[in-house]
Amino acid sequence: MKRYNMRIAGVGGQGVVTSAHILGNAMSAAGKYASLVPFFGSEKRMAPVEAYVRASDQPIYEVGEVVYPNVIMIYHPQVITHGKSYTMPFYSGLKPNGLVIINTDVDIIPEEDHAILEKLNTKVINFPATKIALDIAGTELATNMAMIGLFFGITRLVDFEYIEQAVKERFLGNTFVASGGTASLDSAIEKKFKKKVELLEKNMQVIREAFKIAEENGWVLEEITV
Amino acid sequence: MGLEYVKISPGFEKYMPKDYVDLVKYGQFGKQIDVQQIDQIKELVEEHPMCAGCYMAYFVRIFYASLPKPEDTIVLGTAGCARLALSQAAVPFIYGNYGDTNAVASGLKRALSIRFPDKIKDVVVVAGDGGLMDIGFGMTMHSWFRREKFTTIMVDNEVYGNTGGQESGMSPKGVQLKMAPKGKKFDKINAVELAKTAGCVYVAKLAPTNPKRIAKTIKRAILAARELGPTFIHVYTSCNIEYSIPTERVLADAKEREKNDFGFYEWMTDEAKEYLEEQEKKMAEAKT
Amino acid sequence: MPEQKVVETDYLLLEAPRERKFITGSQAMAEAVKRANVDIAIAYPITPQSETMHLVGDLWAQGYLKDYYRAEEEYGAMSAIAGAVRGGARAFTATSGPGLLRGLEAIASWPGHRIPAVLGVLTRVVNAPLSIQPDNVEISYLMNCGMVVLHAENQQDVFDFTLASFAISEMVDVYLPIAVCTEGFFVTHAKGYVNMTPEDMKLPPRDPYKAPVPPTDCEIPPARIQRDAPVQKSNFMSYLIHQVWQQEVWSSNMRAMKYIYKYLNGPIEVINPDAEVFVAASGCAAAQAREAVRYAQMEGLNVGLLKIKSIVPFPSKEVRETLKNAKAIIVPEHNIVGWLAKEIKANIPNSDNVIGRPRVYGGMTLPVELIMDEIYAALGIKKDKTVLV
């Protein structure tokens, strides 16, 4: 059984919750299973945001926030450096042999924490998601796409077409509501990109790039034992 | 007890966080400030999670700046938007169960009167339309019937904002809101007339367009409540989210409502009038 | 009104001379309030409670209390009690059945708000259909909200429990509301002998600064105080905060036990500790049980009484110890749900031995004969149904 229990931590405006929805929808599109719990403390730009996703090829019964994750994705380095997180320290509850993906191009984990993560046999990946988003899509708003791209690139949970389907649903569908702020964010995005289709394509490019990076670095995993 | 409890212990000034040091040095305690100069002091209210551009949040700032004796004031609130900012101030704040403000304030004020018969202890309820006129209606009315000596300020956004935009008794007739999907069937409750009938000695209604006037009204309401009996202020504090008022239009909206149904209104008993004139004369003399 | 002098709590509760009076339960509660240096009482009428609060109102009129008023309804009364206690006053109110339930949202919030008030619960049927008769099912609603719940057997208990509750509730390590429950009419409107402390002595006044939370009176730091801010999960409040808060309430509840030992002679009373069969009861069912045990002993039967005075905190250890050799435990109750039988079952290993009978409810009286029938049955004694003694 493949089973990923993940905690996504970022700051307001990064699309943490949106990407959790896309993750879940991609799983559903592929006929697999996912459950997600968005979590808002205070809906404000740059305030901490967390979302929790469970993804598996088997049915999921458990509900609630993921307290003991085996995957942690950090969308913003300030989650670690400034403690912008509801869960302190950022690796709190992490299970042995887990995976931590951090959006950064330099190592930002303090030495003491490295020691703890090593003890847990954690795979820590520093991944410059924002840089990739800027390089390829020309906007840091695609940071979340890079992050989920890398997650799927590493775990190969679903085929690429289902990810595309989920992203499409997000940008072209009209039933999607992640939060009150999503609507205003949408109009901002639309101004930047003339066509939503173009936006979709840019996002897919980011995801494809993340897949490639996972492969090139030999990060592809078969399974994380729960 | 005066200002002793907002003084830092000698030697600890350099261990306190900056905002507390500022509060003591540049805050409102022991002073009367001009509300138009709130930018120049350390305000009692701090960073809060109310929506950007919310007019109620603006009113809360003016409210705190208007307190005649902040170091001896206790504020009560209840579920709703206002408490998000009300609670983030350097004034004791009580948050009980939904709609209980005027009952809790009755008990509190009586306890303080028993314990400190010769001291000023101002008790002020700042609650929403739902808290005061729907769920807490009975307690609001009875606190007035009983002539409890505290001030009630209703911040009326005409909707249950915090729970997601449901109709309240104070919503205007015809407005379509959640739980009134076909539009509200009855009129906005006339809170001001109820307050007059129920025994308030000072009643005012306003849209917050003029900070000086707000400050004066709040001061009057609190002063009259100290000595004479219940006082009530009905304030229009729009919900820019549920009523879709663009942030830049919030003030214009308030001005519009002021012209229509929220024109400044002030009523008081003869006794209150006499008392307030005397107090204001004293305060003016103290200034000069 | 005689001039009252303040005496030490321990002296008043444990040593002061006592004088015997023949009075009702309502009077006993009011007499306790008279000696408790209460600042404010807030009343709202409901039968059978009303008489108690009439008497307390008279105390105010005579000058024993500093303030008193008739509230708009129970929710308002209980909320105002919370306000008065936050403001540093010592406060008292009482209610019954439906009134208790109307005020329950506020009452259930008192422990978390850290409101040390004393609440008289003079039990009555909970509607519907409406009835004003005694039935103590309402106590089960109080058992899970964190407050201390005492159950008085008779007028003497009502006096002792009420007076001691003012002292216990304000202990720094307790600081919780205490409900003093007793059956309406059976106790409140019936007379019994009560040994009372002198009328001219009273407890020391409440010191609201000797407390685990500051009073809201602008006299003590911090100025920036909200004693109990709404809990929002975020990084300005820990996920854990509500959990540890509830733990604090229930820890405080458990800490009350040592004062129950000190001032109420312990949470239980046992007659014939080596008994084969026990009758375990609380409130006025304990009076019926006491009678039954006497009759049984007169008949030479090895029957004992376990009276439980403190329902919350429940004396688990003491109950377990008392009942460890009992062959049968008969639990007579004045309600249909059998909350005391359930509580005892949950606290002893041999729960099969608990006989949740006899139960009467809807205001019926609980004849001693019904308990006798259970005793005979438990001991395997064959008797005709109607027992004459």
Place this chain on the structure above:
Amino acid sequence: MAKIITPGPSGYVPTPAVFEGVQITPPGKALLYGEWVDEETAMREAALAMLTRKNPTIFPGPLVLWGYNASAIEKAQAVLELAKEIPNCRIIPMPDYRPKYPKINPEAEINPNHPNLTILHNRIEACIFVGVHCHYANLSLRMIRAGTNCFTIALCAEMGHEDAMVSIRDVHAEKILELRDMVIKVREELGIKWEPKLPPENPSLPKEHFETLNIADYGDYAYLLHPRKGETVEETE
């Protein structure tokens, strides 16, 4: 001696010490790891923890920080005397009990609604609570035990705290000074060299007193600050 209450992390749902059967001591006794001991034994253990564990910190509460009466001021002085004697000790205040939006500065203060922000951020492994109302101290002590390895010491003016590793009751200025003496004694026994000095000031405070600063204080650079005639500053970087 059985240690019932020890430094954590004890986990997701901490069991309160009271539920474990720990009881508040009678006057004159202290709690050490949940057991009743004499005060000297408890003070020695407290001193040892503050001298040997990482980043020892004192958390003074409102009843010490605010000089609302003579006894508070006296107690505050004693706390400073104690802090001086603990090598590299810090003082992080708990000025009140209300949550702060959106978050406290964990270097500048500790808040009972989320004490672990401060404990974890500063990697505090030994701390003293003093002048905090019992209810909030208990909440904090329990959360700290749940989520961190910090050794907690409660100096309580009332009856004490079951969830602290060391809890001393009826503490006023005098007893704080007794603890200071114990710190000095244990420090000398351990052979730790230390010149008494006050901990560093709160990092949130500005290093200079801008409100009393005069343009003249800037000396040669003063002319840079004077707006010249007709000059308006449109925007700043």
